[in-house]
Amino acid sequence: MFFDINGSEFLIILVIILLVIGPERLPQYVQQFTKFIRGAKQFVDQAKSKVDEELGPEVSSIDWQKLDPRQYDPRKIVRDTLIEDTILDPNYQAKQALKAQAAASAGTSQATMAVAAASGASTLAANAAQPLPPTVERTLGFESYQPLAVGIQAPFDSEAT
Secondary structure, eight states: OOTTOOHHHHHHHHHHHHHHHOTTTHHHHHHHHHHHHHHHHHHHHHHHHHHHHHHOHHHHTOOGGGGOGGGOOHHHHHHHHHHTTSTTSTTHHHHHHHHHHHHHHTTOOHHHHHHHHHHHHHHHHHHHHSOOOTTSOEEOSSOEEOOOOTTOOOOOOGGGO
16 A cells, blocks of 8 residues: 555554544544645645746646656667668658758759769768878867777777776
8 A cells, every 4th residue: 555554554553543542532533634634635736726827827738748757768769860861761752852842942953962962972982082191180079089000909908898
């Protein structure tokens, strides 16, 4: 039930309470307990209405179940993120059609965009094929590093694993 008490333990506690309080004072205590429960319920209702009143109508329209962290499935989030805007996306064809339509309305044809993408890809491939000397530092936007020379193994820290 509550506080990890099973039914038989609860009955034993009730019998002990009945014996200690006695039948003469039991109605008084039951009446006091019901007043306490009603007062607590009234307090909670007033607190809820006051919070709703102070936060305004914007907060009352929020669907709190959607924000429940128990509703999140990390596998689904990763899957949706990786599949989005790829050929595996079920809405891929529709998204491509919308992009083409937007490009046509902006005055840029799809063919021009394809030629630009192909020339950019060939430039990237040509630049990637040319190896840089090991003394040149490359910057990835977070830190600069110097690539290892061919044949040198990366350092390994056996204590870190």
